[in-house]
Structures are given as structure tokens and as C-alpha cells.
Amino acid sequence: MASIARSLRPVALRLAQSSKARVAASSASPIAIRAFSVSSAVQVKKFTKDHEWIELSPDNKTGTIGISQYAAHALGDVVYVELPSTPLEVAKGDTIGAVESVKSASDINSPITCTITSVNELLEETPSAINKGPEDDGAGGGWIAKVEVGENGVKDLEELMDAAQYKAFTEEA
Known part of the structure; x- marks a missing residue:
């Protein structure tokens, strides 16, 4: 599952940035955006x-x-x-x-x-x-x-x- 999280992290950041830009562009109330992250146990x-x-x-x-x-x-x-x-x-x-x-x-x-x-x-x-x-x-x-x-x-x-x-x-x- 960690590899999925790593591959999705750039997509989540782009979505968050584009959503923030849309919110800033409009005078609508701010939307809470949470970046996708996973805390996984470290394999050594x-x-x-x-x-x-x-x-x-x-x-x-x-x-x-x-x-x-x-x-x-x-x-x-x-x-x-x-x-x-x-x-x-x-x-x-x-x-x-x-x-x-x-x-x-x-x-x-x-x-x-x-x-x-x-x-x-x-x-x-x-x-x-x-x-x-x-x-x-x-x-x-x-x-x-x-x-x-x-x-x-x-x-x-x-x-x-x-x-x-x-x-x-x-x-x-």
C-alpha cells in the first residue's frame, strides 16, 4: 500500500494546489483540503x-x-x-x-x-x-x-x- 501512496502523493498535491487556486480565485468560503498521506511501518x-x-x-x-x-x-x-x-x-x-x-x-x-x-x-x-x-x-x-x-x-x-x-x-x- 505504501507504493500506492507514493504514486498518488504527486496527484494529491496537484489537486490540493489547483483547489486552493480555485478557492483564492473565487470569493467562496475556503475548503479544507487534506493531502493524501499514509504512515506505514518502516521495513528494514x-x-x-x-x-x-x-x-x-x-x-x-x-x-x-x-x-x-x-x-x-x-x-x-x-x-x-x-x-x-x-x-x-x-x-x-x-x-x-x-x-x-x-x-x-x-x-x-x-x-x-x-x-x-x-x-x-x-x-x-x-x-x-x-x-x-x-x-x-x-x-x-x-x-x-x-x-x-x-x-x-x-x-x-x-x-x-x-x-x-x-x-x-x-x-x-
């Missing part, structure tokens, strides 16, 4: 030292896993993606798939303890989607898997890096 993307990311829903019960922009760039053109089977219970650090590129091949590890509930089947047909949007969890993005998360997974999340820490980590490498 966390990263591993192996360059995977996970983004949990605000309730910490579901999430999305993928590889980072840094990893996708380092791999080069991805030519094959091995996806995990579903459903699959995994522990933090377990291998859930692999990515092969023209430069190298790398395992994809689970950043936290979770159950994989679905995978991005688009990657089987179009593995290059990882290069175009490795951190995009939308329909055409390069995400790897959708997961359900329990208490252990939420605890595992505390050990991961936030975006600023991950940026610093990749700049050191």
Missing part, C-alpha cells in the same frame, strides 16, 4: 557478510530474500539461478540455491532461520533479472525467495548489518 533491509539480504514485513512474520546489488555487480552477467524447493525449512547460513555468471558461481545462503514458502520462478527463465534489480522484491525483480519467519529468525536478524553498516563493509573490501 538487513545484509549478511556473504552479500545476501532479507527484508521482513512490519509484523516480522514474513520476508523476502535476495542477493545484494554489490554481489550482482561483482558476479557480472548472471546466466543461471538455482532456486530452492518449497516449502523448505532452513537454518541461518544454510545453502538455499546458487547463482552462476560469466565470471563465477556462488551459493546463496539463508540470512536467517526461516521456512521458504515461494521462489521467484522468473529467474529460471530470465536469470538476468538479478542484474537488473537484485534488491527489487516486485514482480519483475531479482529477489530469490519469500519466507515465513519464527522467533529464531527474528533473533538471527539482530546479527545482520543494516544498509549503512553494509555499505561500510563493502567499501572496506
Whole structure:
């Protein structure tokens, strides 16, 4: 819903501005105009030292896993993606798939303890989607898997890096 709000915000502002202009132009009584806004819970993307990311829903019960922009760039053109089977219970650090590129091949590890509930089947047909949007969890993005998360997974999340820490980590490498 947040993406809808972001896409509608410019429309709401234009409507508010045009309504205010109409009110100012006429001597009619002022109309109360409220800009469309939504306060949503902030989703935080966390990263591993192996360059995977996970983004949990605000309730910490579901999430999305993928590889980072840094990893996708380092791999080069991805030519094959091995996806995990579903459903699959995994522990933090377990291998859930692999990515092969023209430069190298790398395992994809689970950043936290979770159950994989679905995978991005688009990657089987179009593995290059990882290069175009490795951190995009939308329909055409390069995400790897959708997961359900329990208490252990939420605890595992505390050990991961936030975006600023991950940026610093990749700049050191």
C-alpha cells in the first residue's frame, strides 16, 4: 500500500494546489483540503557478510530474500539461478540455491532461520533479472525467495548489518 501512496502523493498535491487556486480565485468560503498521506511501518533491509539480504514485513512474520546489488555487480552477467524447493525449512547460513555468471558461481545462503514458502520462478527463465534489480522484491525483480519467519529468525536478524553498516563493509573490501 505504501507504493500506492507514493504514486498518488504527486496527484494529491496537484489537486490540493489547483483547489486552493480555485478557492483564492473565487470569493467562496475556503475548503479544507487534506493531502493524501499514509504512515506505514518502516521495513528494514538487513545484509549478511556473504552479500545476501532479507527484508521482513512490519509484523516480522514474513520476508523476502535476495542477493545484494554489490554481489550482482561483482558476479557480472548472471546466466543461471538455482532456486530452492518449497516449502523448505532452513537454518541461518544454510545453502538455499546458487547463482552462476560469466565470471563465477556462488551459493546463496539463508540470512536467517526461516521456512521458504515461494521462489521467484522468473529467474529460471530470465536469470538476468538479478542484474537488473537484485534488491527489487516486485514482480519483475531479482529477489530469490519469500519466507515465513519464527522467533529464531527474528533473533538471527539482530546479527545482520543494516544498509549503512553494509555499505561500510563493502567499501572496506
